[in-house]
Amino acid sequence: MLHNMRIVRFNAPLNKQDTESQTYGCRHTNPEICKKNGLMDICALVRKDGICKSPSTAWVKQYQLLASMNEQGKK
Numbered sequence: 558m559l560h561n562m563r564i565v566r567f568n569a570p571l572n573k574q575d576t577e578s579q580t581y582g583c584r585h586t587n588p589e590i591c592k593k594n595g596l597m598d599i600c601a602l603v604r605k606d607g608i609c610k611s612p613s614t615a616w617v618k619q620y621q622l623l624a625s626m627n628e629q630g631k632k
Contacts, residue, residue: 563582563583563601563602563607564582564583564588564602565580565581565582565583565584566584567584567585567586567615567619568619568623569584570623570627571620571623571624571627574608575620575623576620577616577617577620577621578610578612579608579609579610579612580601580608580609580612580616581601581607581608581609582601582607582609583600583601583602583609584609584612584613584616584619585609585612585613586613588602591613593609593611596611598610599611
């Protein structure tokens with residue numbers, strides 16, 4: 558079951574609930590093939606709070622990039 562409103566582009570600006578270990582919404586580039594898709598306590602597409610508790614391995618690097626871009630924008 559996919560909730561399109563919970564799919565967030567991988568390169569979209571950070572949400573205040575994003576961290577290196579979780580994302581607000583699903584930032585997987587292809588949620589259909591994510592092995593965690595639909596898991597009740599893990600997947601943003603089915604969790605009531607919309608938090609993905611197991612983002613892709615590429616997320617940490619992307620989070621750091623987006624965070625640094627956000628900081629540069631504040632200067």
